[in-house]
Amino acid sequence: MRSSQEIIDRAEKLGLETYILDASDIPVEDRGRLKCAYGCRGYGKRLSCPPHTISINEFRRILQEYSTAILLIEEFDMSDEEDILKAWSRLRKPSFHKMLELEYEAFRKGFTYAQLLRPGACNECDTCADKCIKPEVRRFPPEAVGINLIKLTEKLGLDIRFCDPKHVKCVGILLLE
Ligand code: SF4
Numbered sequence: 001m002r003s004s005q006e007i008i009d010r011a012e013k014l015g016l017e018t019y020i021l022d023a024s025d026i027p028v029e030d031r032g033r034l035k036c037a038y039g040c041r042g043y044g045k046r047l048s049c050p051p052h053t054i055s056i057n058e059f060r061r062i063l064q065e066y067s068t069a070i071l072l073i074e075e076f077d078m079s080d081e082e083d084i085l086k087a088w089s090r091l092r093k094p095s096f097h098k099m100l101e102l103e104y105e106a107f108r109k110g111f112t113y114a115q116l117l118r119p120g121a122c123n124e125c126d127t128c129a130d131k132c133i134k135p136e137v138r139r140f141p142p143e144a145v146g147i148n149l150i151k152l153t154e155k156l157g158l159d160i161r162f163c164d165p166k167h168v169k170c171v172g173i174l175l176l177e
Contacts (some may be wrong), residue, residue: 002110004068004176010105014098017073019156023066023175027148030056036144047132048122049144059145065177066113071152072099072172074119078165088168092120095170100137102174113177117142119170142173 008018036043036050044051054062074095081087096118106114118139125133132138142149149171153160161167 004070004111006109007102007106007111007174007176008070011070011072011098011102014101015074016095016098016102017075019071019073019158021069021071021152021156021173023063023069025152025155026063026069026173027151028056028060028063028146029148030146032056032143032146032148042121045128046121046123047128048118048138048140053140053144056146063175066175068176070102070174070176071156072102072174073158074098074170076168076170078168081165084165084168088120089123091168092170093123095119096122096139096172099172099174100139106174106176111176113175115139115175117145117147117173117175119172142171147173 004020008020011018033050033056040049042049046052076091078084078087078091099116099118103114103116116139118141120141121144122128122138122140124137150160153171160169160171
């Protein structure tokens with residue numbers, strides 16, 4: 001019998017905070033795409049992000065086929081970092097790998113459609129080629145498909161602050177079915 005508790009226990013051993021969700025409670029909005037297309041310095045550069053991802057509407061339809069999800073958070077104090085963008089790039093990679101390990105674990109436990117939405121844009125390679133060279137690890141971030149993480153974390157009573165180097169969070173979502 002498969003159990004999300006085993007995945008949660010594993011996540012906590014890896015140092016991740018976990019919050020179990022009904023997939024129907026995940027807010028998906030169109031307006032997030034504006035922030036990607038008009039304002040993100042990485043727009044178009046990473047194959048994990050718009051305009052290279054599935055559309056927000058496709059994701060809405062897919063999300064309806066999931067019942068449960070786990071919000072995953074790893075927090076870092078980056079107040080001593082001189083270059084916070086460089087540090088963010090360095091930190092989100094191991095955080096992503098922990099979360100990806102959970103996706104694999106969930107698959108092995110019987111959640112055949114387990115799918116991770118990763119923290120931040122994919123940075124498995126220095127740059128993306130025309131075609132992804134490691135498609136087996138390519139995952140998209142929640143924001144890339146319109147998930148409003150602020151609304152979601154507010155619903156859970158969590159405080160997500162941007163531009164706060166003392167509390168930088170890598171946030172992922174593991175969809176389970
Ligand atoms: S695996 Fe490499 S090529 Fe593929 S999206 Fe990630 S960084 Fe880009």
